[in-house]
Amino acid sequence: MSATAIASLPDAPIAYIMKRYPRLTETFILNEIRAMERLGAPLHIVSLLPPEPPPHHPMVAEVQAPLHAMPQPGERQAWRLMARAHAAAAAAAPWRYLGAIARACLWSVQSPTPRTVWKQFMRGGMIATLCRRHGIRHIHAHFANAPAAAARFASVMTGLPFSFTAHAKDLYLTPAHVIRRRALAASFVATCTGYNVQYLAGLLGGRTDKIHLVYHGIDLGLFGAAPATTATAAETLILSVGRLVPKKGHDDLIEACRLLHGRGLSFRCRIVGAGPLRHELAAQIEASGLTGIVTLDGAMTHADLVALYRTAALFALAPRITEDGDRDGIPNVIAEAMATGVPVVSTSVSGIPELVRDGETGRLVPPRNPQALADAIEQTLADQPAARRMAAAGRARLEGEFDLWKTTRRLHSLFGCTSCPPGAPETSSRFQADDAAMTAPAAVMP
Template identity: 45%
Template structure:
């Protein structure tokens, strides 16, 4: 029988973290006995059908709408775990007193104690946390408290904005670390020079049936972009590229899908540029509507940048989805994106922060239909080879299923 594992995420469900949902469902489909824990429910109004179907069985630390009951339940569970495993409680206490002296760390410790008890009651043999910040912190505390061995996946913002000291501590205690790009892997190897924990690269996979060229019915001159409306996605630069294209007499329509805090700012920019008739913002949409947008797109563009606090994308999943749908793509040369897009072969890349180059590349794809078709077909082949959801999830399942092992007390030690 396969190992009993648990996944831990910070929030569930989240429209922008569909890749976690897809991986979880796929490793289950592959035979792994997996349970999903979440620290909280973000209360998003738009929820994928698959996520909604899963929600009744998700085990939440903080139950939506019941904060006082949740706090009492967490404290009761933490106290029960401390009484059952006093050595584990002392390890958690020492971690708080010696290194993690902050209110968030105290919260992580309580959640970790509660979680260790829940995992023990379910006979979970391995815990996997998605994201290197809060979920990995709670998984680490749960391990100190007497919970099972754990691993975590480092993605993008969580990796580049978490304190290096904390990354080292969590990685040292983990059975292994996963990350979704080779760029991230190099960053981790440089940071964890003296940490023997294995680091594995497994790209996020995409559903090759849901995103398939058989749906294609491209509309001439239609540009599509999908992503959260946050600074690292580079939307102001993209709108400036649209202005340059309009000034050069290029005919286009642009549809932007995604919600986020920059929406009002971007709508105002579109108005200021006089492009209301050419650019429309559609807000967050479920995957079925996004798949339809890919099917209609003549070109897909995304212009990520690195923002001042270090936050950046890894390999944006929307680029993978667009390429799987056989849409020609234009993006920027940052982080892990060149692992997906080889400039001139299966897409076009420009330097980040260069709206003129972005406008030029997008115009080339719109005008040169032969080149667009060649890039699109090569893009689909790339995704089939390296980003198949089932193939990549099988690698994750193999790692999780084979890792219910022998971590030692020394691997759990607090590192100063």
């Protein structure tokens, strides 16, 4: 059957291309995949890099889609598998394959890193053969960088439509002309903030017909409201969650904690996440006299994190735009804290104001301003009636625009899927999670 005929079959599978799957920090994609399957869309998942080692979120075990791990250079038989896949792609559509080679030649000449272009070409050939083998009708990439590049090559080789979801770092650290080229070739581009929509529209000369706002959905059924606080001042917990990287602004939060401690406020601050700044942040905590008050707790499974939200008096995160342009979109952890009913203090960066409306659903301060951050935290903790009102408004905001089933249905319709099966959820309801990690080994492509 031709690629055109397969693409017209609404119940044929969709290939999801990701840099690495599963990944502990990407629960927003895992939630989307689970919901997409519940809505009746058959999927195949392609991981360009080896799956992240355990621990995995227990929710990974619920995913039914086969996982295809891309063979890595240096692995036994990797080059033989790649050669066979490319030979099959060339034999199936020789002119399309030559067109992909021509594009790779042109783009590699234009790129400061030509080897990267050819790496995505090689991955594209593997994906193209997988798509033909499994009757894939549409290729969707999460992230506008490497996954979208590999998906584009696979689309050229097969004639199948492709699309991608642009998030944050992938969008702003990829050259603008490359994003524009991929967006014009894609059947559609989804993105997770209105802030990103404006940026993409600017790249496309104001054209918005291909750009669709699809917020990261929250499975609200996973998050029960936090109990009314009865904690003493000494037990007040300020919680922050995020990778220990510059754009998260953890150093600003630690400095804000130093200021709060100097004002005589009794609290603990737990920062959950792993990353390259761990030693630097630990040194800052010690130098600030905050040992035992501010702790770096490392990475945590989603189930443990959900339980931790319920113990927090306040959630604080201080994202910023780094010198190289890296930034967040709307950090998923902010939405999760709000879903639990925890008041939020954050910064007015990127898409965050679309969720945290200052004085309405939380408090916002300018980035890189520990003094303002400390003031907002202190005010929120001191005025509990206002904090509860903002927390309730935050939960209502999520129910209106960030509910997992509403957001996933938008993407489901963009794929041209058939109507949802009987019994498919209309709103979020808790999945029956299996506590065991995924036990089936990933298949090696193709």
